[in-house]
Amino acid sequence: MSPVTALTYALPHRLLSSLARRLAYSTHPRVKQWLIDTVIRRFGVDMSEAAEPDPRAYPTFNAFFTRALRPGARTPDPDPGAILMPADGHISECGHIGRAGEGVLHEDAGHIFQAKGRGFTTAELLADAQAAAAFDGGVFATVYLSPRDYHRVHMPWTGTLRETVHVPGRLFSVGEDAVGSVSRLFARNERLVCHFDCDFGPMCVVMVGALLVSGVETVWSGVEIPPYGGDVVRKDWRGRGITLERFAEMARFNYGSTVIVLLPRGVAELDPALYARAPVRLGQRLARRLPA
Structure with missing residues (x-):
């Protein structure tokens, strides 16, 4: 077990998640854009698949995180079974x-x-x-x-x-x-x-x-x-x-x-x-x- 995982046993889980949620729904332009740009850069998010490919068009970080895909970006397996x-x-x-x-x-x-x-x-x-x-x-x-x-x-x-x-x-x-x-x-x-x-x-x-x-x-x-x-x-x-x-x-x-x-x-x-x-x-x- 890593030290970070061990630490999570003692952390106030719900409090931290509530604070993170407040950040995710913040409409402050600099806050939300910093979060969006950081995730795109660090994790290599492919915005060409998104229905809205412009990262600056999202009003909050959560809106970006739950973004819709453009039509046809995912299709179901053609086998009906x-x-x-x-x-x-x-x-x-x-x-x-x-x-x-x-x-x-x-x-x-x-x-x-x-x-x-x-x-x-x-x-x-x-x-x-x-x-x-x-x-x-x-x-x-x-x-x-x-x-x-x-x-x-x-x-x-x-x-x-x-x-x-x-x-x-x-x-x-x-x-x-x-x-x-x-x-x-x-x-x-x-x-x-x-x-x-x-x-x-x-x-x-x-x-x-x-x-x-x-x-x-x-x-x-x-x-x-x-x-x-x-x-x-x-x-x-x-x-x-x-x-x-x-x-x-x-x-x-x-x-x-x-x-x-x-x-x-x-x-x-x-x-x-x-x-x-x-x-x-x-x-x-x-x-x-x-x-x-």
Whole structure:
């Protein structure tokens, strides 16, 4: 564990993220432009892909960070059986979700691999053991979004929103060192769990917050995080008719972080080209739908 990661255990996570949020929404011309220019220069942001390529046209740093792409900058895999990558970034980890008694990763049901032998369970991630059981033996993919990436998250498959769960937690960094050294990191950070009903059954997309990058906004209800939670908050969306098509925008990170996709057993096989640290782009194949 690096000294910086060790220090984050003692830092006031939510206070720092709140201060960073104030900077992100500042309309002060010099402040917002310094932030935008610094990120473009340091991380090599390709502004030619943006719907608005002029960095000075954005009223705030957050407007730049959540910028839309120009039409055609990303396209979905043409195979109608492809379950899609939900975001730009790189794979943190992907694989099978443990199923008790079958020796998949670990013998404990619902185990998801994090890094360097560390992991957590779907019950911990979703804060719901009953909902988690539907994904035992299924597959998962964890996608890390860096500051240079497009920060909107799109639907891997067509689904109808059933429930969202705002799970309170810490706001550890989700950088490589933290992922490799902070136990159960993704199941400890503040997150928004989005449950969808699809033609193959349930699908879960989890928006995980992180230190300084903890804002989550959805297309159906606007800003969800912050406020930061003290208790688990569930919202029932059944009967509202909120159906989002494959590749449609579903949410965005107001400052970025990590998205985790969970699929049930027997539904899909992960694309064999995916591996830890593989760069990925929105719309490419995440998995291939198996015949019913």
